[in-house]
Amino acid sequence: MPCEINGNANSEHHILNKGFYLQNPKNCTQSRKLLCGQRARCGMGCELHHIGICLFLALGTNRTLILDTDVHTKRLLEHTYLPLSGTCFGITPKDLDNAAEISSMF
Numbered sequence: 561m562p563c564e565i566n567g568n569a570n571s572e573h574h575i576l577n578k579g580f581y582l583q584n585p586k587n588c589t590q591s592r593k594l595l596c597g598q599r600a601r602c603g604m605g606c607e608l609h610h611i612g613i614c615l616f617l618a619l620g621t622n623r624t625l626i627l628d629t630d631v632h633t634k635r636l637l638e639h640t641y642l643p644l645s646g647t648c649f650g651i652t653p654k655d656l657d658n659a660a661e662i663s664s665m666f
Contacts, residue, residue: 575619582624588648593659594618597628607633623660624648 585591596614598607611627618625625644629637643649 579615579619582618582622583645584647585624586647588624588645589652589654591648592621592623593626593648594621594623595626595628595659598630598633601630601633604636607636611637621660626650626659 582591594614594617596611596618598610602610607629614625614627617623626648627634627637627644
């Protein structure tokens, strides 16, 4: 049975397509970004919860999510999951002009 949001199975596809589009912009340097950093270390569930919140915020604000994580979390993610983007692989100083940062929220 497909996931239904408000009784509409097409909503799931809309959200997935929007997420894919936002995470894989044609021109990464011109896309608006959400820089999500986690300053405190915690367990895997805690870190995945934080990343999930960042994904929802990026989706809701129409921004490409860029994770700013410590080495431990980066290694965990790289060995366990696919990359968040196929076109944006980090943030450059120039990208900061189009980025919002939410690390202060957590």
